[in-house]
Amino acid sequence: MAFMSIRDWINRESFQGFSLCIGFNHGPVIAGVIGAQKPQYDIWSNTVNVASRMDSCGVMGRLQTTENTAKILMTxxxxxxxxxLTYVKGKGNLVTYFVKTPFDGKL
Incomplete structure (x- = not known):
């Protein structure tokens, strides 16, 4: 995973110890440019909100996803x-999964 080597380089060069907590989900999104003064490209939808929640209720160093996304990944x-069951703000209790990586606990 390329972001791991970049994160390691940043930690080495800046004498830091950054870790990552990653959450993802799949599904439909809406994309567009918002803002008149400083236009920005953005995406939003329930899919994006759930991915964000997978991150915020996740475990440091692990990659967490929803059950439906985990099924696709396992396939x-x-x-x-x-x-x-994991409490997910705004969604209640959802069955969540950790995606196994060579970096488990070290993201």
């Missing part, structure tokens, strides 16, 4: 570990 050959 594609990725190994996922069921975390179980």
């Amino acid at each position: 594609a050959g990725y190994e996922c570990e069921c975390r179980g």
Whole structure:
């Protein structure tokens, strides 16, 4: 994973110890440019909100995803570990999964 080597370089060069907590989801999104003074390209939808929640209720150093996304990833050959029911703000209790990576606990 390229972001791991970049993160390691940043930590080395800046004498820091940054870690990552990553959440993702799949589904439809809406995209567009917003703002008149300083235009910015942005995406938004329930898909984006749930991905953000996967990050905020995740575990440092782990990659967390929803059950539906985990099923797709497992079909594609990725190994996922069921975390179980997790309280997700605005969504209630959802079954979430950790995606197994060579960097588990070290993201």
